[in-house]
Amino acid sequence: MKKLILLTLMALAVAACSTMRLTPEEKAAKEAREQQQLAANLNDRHFTIHVNYMQPMRGPVKQLTPNYALTLHGDTLISYLPYFGRAYNVPYGGGKGLNFTALATDYQVAKGKKGSYQVQIKARNEEDEFVYNIELFANGSASIVVYAHERDGIRFTGAMDLEERR
Numbered sequence: 001m002k003k004l005i006l007l008t009l010m011a012l013a014v015a016a017c018s019t020m021r022l023t024p025e026e027k028a029a030k031e032a033r034e035q036q037q038l039a040a041n042l043n044d045r046h047f048t049i050h051v052n053y054m055q056p057m058r059g060p061v062k063q064l065t066p067n068y069a070l071t072l073h074g075d076t077l078i079s080y081l082p083y084f085g086r087a088y089n090v091p092y093g094g095g096k097g098l099n100f101t102a103l104a105t106d107y108q109v110a111k112g113k114k115g116s117y118q119v120q121i122k123a124r125n126e127e128d129e130f131v132y133n134i135e136l137f138a139n140g141s142a143s144i145v146v147y148a149h150e151r152d153g154i155r156f157t158g159a160m161d162l163e164e165r166r
Contacts, residue, residue: 031138031139034138034139034140034162035115035138037162038115038117038136038138038140038160038162039117041160041162042109042117042119042136043109045072045073045074045075045104045107046072046073046074047071047072047160047161048069048070048071048072048160048161049069049070049071049134049142049144049158049159049160049161050066050068050069050158050159050161051064051068051069051070051081051142051144051156051157051158052064052066052068052157052158052159053156053157053158054081054082054084054154054155054156054157055154055155055156055157056084056085056152056154057085057152057153057154057155058085058086058152059084059085062084064082067080068080068081068082068156069081069158070132070134070144070156072104072107072121075103075104075107076101076102076103076104077101077102077103077104077121077123077132078101079098079099079100079101079102079123079130079132080098080099081097081098081099081144081146081156082097082098082099083097083098083151083154084154085151085152085153085154086151086152087150087151087152088150088151089150090127090128090150090151091127095127096125096127097151098130098146098154100125102123102124102125103123103124104121104122104123105122105123105124106120106121106122107119107120107121108120112135114137114138115137115138116135116136116137116138117135117136118133118134118135118136119132119133119134119135119136120132120133120134121134127150128148128149128150128151129148129149130146130147130148131146131147131148132144132145132146133145133146133147136160140159140160140161140162141157141158141159141160142157142158142159142160143155143156143157144156144157144158
């Protein structure tokens with residue numbers, strides 16, 4: 001009886017430790033949902049991209065804390081991103097960098113290969129003009145390159161929040 005109980009407990013432990021894998025149909029359905037949500041977010045102009053890495057044009061890649069993001073709500077761009085790099089003509093103390101809320105003056109979306117999208121957003125604040133070139137992939141991962149007139153460019157990588165809006 002002890003052996004039977006021990007054998008049953010071992011079988012349950014092994015079954016609990018096994019990883020759950022998606023069947024090909026479930027995986028395809030999940031990818032289709034992600035692709036549909038990505039397209040809906042871009043069409044509605046409502047999305048948030050959380051960034052976790054940055055690469056200045058003149059420096060190494062740096063890992064970021066999880067609270068940096070780029071958000072677009074309609075025509076309002078909320079840029080909460082760090083900046084490391086060379087600035088040519090900025091206010092005393094360094095200015096705002098890439099931490100501002102502004103009107104998105106130009107918004108263009110182009111569909112790329114394998115379900116990816118290229119998005120270009122232009123914005124201006126009292127310090128500079130910015131161009132955000134965003135490449136979004138089918139799984140929600142993103143690459144953002146920011147160009148400004150008075151600063152060197154900088155690249156960020158992260159992922160779009162694909163949760164359904166309520």
